[in-house]
Amino acid sequence: MKPNTNSLIAATCGIMLAFPFLGEADTSFIITTTSADAFLSAANPTLNFGGAGTLAIAPASSAKGEFDSVIMFNTASAVAQFNTTYGTGNWTITGLKLSLASNFGTQGAVPNNSLLNTVSGGSFGVDWLADDSWVEGTGGGNGAANGAVCFNSIPSLLSPAYDPLGTYTYTPPGNNVYANYSLTLDANLVSNVTAGGAVSLYFYAADNQIGYLFNSKEFASNHPELTVTATPVPEPATAALLAVSLGGFRFLRSRTGKK
Numbered sequence: 001m002k003p004n005t006n007s008l009i010a011a012t013c014g015i016m017l018a019f020p021f022l023g024e025a026d027t028s029f030i031i032t033t034t035s036a037d038a039f040l041s042a043a044n045p046t047l048n049f050g051g052a053g054t055l056a057i058a059p060a061s062s063a064k065g066e067f068d069s070v071i072m073f074n075t076a077s078a079v080a081q082f083n084t085t086y087g088t089g090n091w092t093i094t095g096l097k098l099s100l101a102s103n104f105g106t107q108g109a110v111p112n113n114s115l116l117n118t119v120s121g122g123s124f125g126v127d128w129l130a131d132d133s134w135v136e137g138t139g140g141g142n143g144a145a146n147g148a149v150c151f152n153s154i155p156s157l158l159s160p161a162y163d164p165l166g167t168y169t170y171t172p173p174g175n176n177v178y179a180n181y182s183l184t185l186d187a188n189l190v191s192n193v194t195a196g197g198a199v200s201l202y203f204y205a206a207d208n209q210i211g212y213l214f215n216s217k218e219f220a221s222n223h224p225e226l227t228v229t230a231t232p233v234p235e236p237a238t239a240a241l242l243a244v245s246l247g248g249f250r251f252l253r254s255r256t257g258k259k
Contacts, residue, residue, distance in 0.1 A: 021211040024132025025070035025230045026094060027085050028037045029078035032224035034071045035198065036136035037216045038149050041115065042066035047143030050136035053219040056103065057124045057170075057212040058117040059205035067117065069203040070149060070157065071224055072132060072179050078228040079196035086232040095229035096183040098126075100214040105175045111213060113141045121171045126181075128189040129200035130161035157202060163188050172244075176222050193228060 038050035043065040056067035060072050082091045102119075103113050109119040134157060137148020149157075165184045173179050183189065192199050203212075 006103070014120075022254070023186070023196050026229050027082060028095075028227055028229040029154050031073050031075065031078060031226040031228065033217045034224070035074045035217075036070075036072040036134075038070055038136050038139075039216075040068045040151040040154065041143070042151050043158045044115075044143050044146055048137035048139035048148040048150050049141070049143050050148055051138040051144075051218055052103075052113075052142045053216055053222075054111070054113075054116070055216050056116055057203050057205055057210055059208045059210065062109045062205075062211060064115060064204070066115045066151075066205065067156065068084070068151070068205075070129070070134060070200060072134075072136075072198050073192045073204075073224075073226045074201045075199055075226075075228060076195065076196045078230075079160045079194065084185070084255070086087075088161070090232055090234065091230040091257050092194060092233050093185065093228060094214045096185065096193065097227040097229075098181045098183055099178040099225040099227065100181070101176055102214045103175050103219070103222075104213045105172050105177055107172045109175075111113070115141065115143075116213060117211040119172055119213055120135050120209055120211035121169075122208075123167050123169055123206035124210055124212060125167050125204050125206045126159070126165045126183065127204075127254045128163045128165055128186055128192065128203040129157055129202050130188070131159075132198035132200050136198070149189070162202065165189065165201075170210055170212050176226070178222065194239065 029202055039056040042051065042060065049075060055069040057069060058067040060066040104119050107121060110246065134153065135148040137146050139146055163186045165186055168181045215222050
């Protein structure tokens with residue numbers, strides 16, 4: 001006697017009930033500000049600008065010289081949400097989106113701090129940093145010699161280990177409008193995010209055109225954001241049971257003469 005359609009439906013429902021994660025969609029968590037950030041000025045290599053309201057990227061050939069920036073996110077809240085949603089460790093990261101905005105976000109805009117370069121579109125690079133020990137400091141828009149992160153710190157920032165995450169294009173989107181960048185899912189970056197602690201990124205000019213300003217956490221609004229997206233994965237034992245169940249389901253379908 002051949003199994004009927006009702007048997008197939010019942011089998012399908014049984015599998016879905018046994019493995020509820022099959023029906024779960026990806027979940028995203030937005031980290032709405034950095035835990036530390038600062039720009040680094042080649043013209044002022046010993047000064048710290050951690051308390052400034054902006055971050056900057058510019059090449060050495062720019063009018064005011066080279067600017068690099070460092071930011072740090074804490075991913076603990078994102079990890080806690082994914083563990084609650086899917087079960088501890090039963091998820092994997094599928095996306096990391098960086099969002100940056102500025103109140104000087106138009107081509108040719110001249111910032112109100114004479115230290116900074118005119119806004120211009122171009123290309124910039126992002127590296128993942130193994131070093132999370134750097135200190136933001138409290139130096140404002142004019143800088144301060146307070147021993148915190150500065151341009152002279154760059155060799156030590158890069159020395160433990162770093163992974164290039166790629167080159168990105170900045171097209172000024174307008175004032176207070178977020179520009180979004182999908183970060184490469186580099187193995188060390190993903191592992192770092194999944195661990196639920198500090199994650200550091202380093203920004204630098206990738207051409208001789210870019211003059212990028214974006215808000216720091218000290219600015220009143222539109223702080224840097226990191227959107228972390230995760231998807232559920234079954235535990236090994238659950239995956240094995242699912243394989244057996246699906247095998248039985250396929251066998252049941254074959255008994256009906258359907259492919």
